[in-house]
Amino acid sequence: MSDKSIKVTLIKSMAGQLASIRASARGLGLRRIGHTVVVADTPSNRGMMFAASHMLRVETADGGKSAAKKRSQGSR
Numbered sequence: 507m508s509d510k511s512i513k514v515t516l517i518k519s520m521a522g523q524l525a526s527i528r529a530s531a532r533g534l535g536l537r538r539i540g541h542t543v544v545v546a547d548t549p550s551n552r553g554m555m556f557a558a559s560h561m562l563r564v565e566t567a568d569g570g571k572s573a574a575k576k577r578s579q580g581s582r
Contacts, residue, residue, distance in 0.1 A: 510547040511567035516540065518561040530554040531561060 516536040520528045533554050535543040544567050545551045555564055 511544050512547050512551070512555070513542060513544050513565045513567045514555060515542040515563040515565075516561060517563050520561070523558075523561070527558050527561070530557040534558075536562075 514534055514536065516531060516539055519539055520531055523531075531554075534545055534551065555562060
């Protein structure tokens with residue numbers, strides 16, 4: 507299993523979407539607008555995120571803190 511995680515938030519309604527897109531969002535564990543889940547960074551999860559990308563906000567699970575640490579350490 508992958509040690510990386512991705513935070514996914516549903517930002518638009520699933521109403522009116524194709525059944526396959528709704529199934530992708532449900533497969534990620536999303537239930538309602540504003541619902542956020544943390545999923546493993548795997549090819550299957552990436553495919554589901556790609557299918558429903560117009561309805562999702564995708565972030566790294568650490569919130570981008572590691573990138574900020576790398577920048578601050580590089581300036582020393």
